[in-house]
Amino acid sequence: MTEEDREAIKKVVEEAYIKGIHESQDRNKVESGFHQDFSMFVLGENDVEKVNVDEWFNRIAEMIKTNPELWKSKTTYNLRLMDVTRNAAMVKLDVFKGTTHFSTDYMLLYKFREGWKIVSKTFTVP
Numbered sequence: 001m002t003e004e005d006r007e008a009i010k011k012v013v014e015e016a017y018i019k020g021i022h023e024s025q026d027r028n029k030v031e032s033g034f035h036q037d038f039s040m041f042v043l044g045e046n047d048v049e050k051v052n053v054d055e056w057f058n059r060i061a062e063m064i065k066t067n068p069e070l071w072k073s074k075t076t077y078n079l080r081l082m083d084v085t086r087n088a089a090m091v092k093l094d095v096f097k098g099t100t101h102f103s104t105d106y107m108l109l110y111k112f113r114e115g116w117k118i119v120s121k122t123f124t125v126p
Contacts, residue, residue: 001082001083008115009084009116012032012033013077013107016031016118017033017118018075018077020033022097030053033116035112035118038052038121039051039119039121041120043122075097076096077094087110089111091106092104092105104126105123108120
C-alpha cells in the first residue's frame, strides 16, 4: 500500500461517506466517491437486503425524521483498519454522531482510472 493510495482512500471515505452521507446528504459528494453500481448489504432477520444509493438516501431521510437531534450532532469517525492489495481495498471504521457510536462499517473499494471508489458496504450497529 502506497502512502498516496492510503491518503486517496481516506479522502474518499471522508468526503463521499462522512461528509456526503452523514453530514450533508449531498448527492454530488456521494457520487464523487461511490461507484454507480454501489450496494450496501443490510442484515435482516435471516436474510440480506441489497440497497443502492437512492434507497439509502430514502432510509436516511426516515432516520432523520425519527431522530433529528442525533443527525444534527457532529459526525466523527475512527479509521480502525485499511488494507490495500493492488487495485482493491477494505476499510473498517467506527462512526460517531456526537458521543453516540452510530455504526461500525466495512467498506470495499476499487481503484478505477478516475481513482478510488466505494463499491460495497456492510455494517453493524451497537
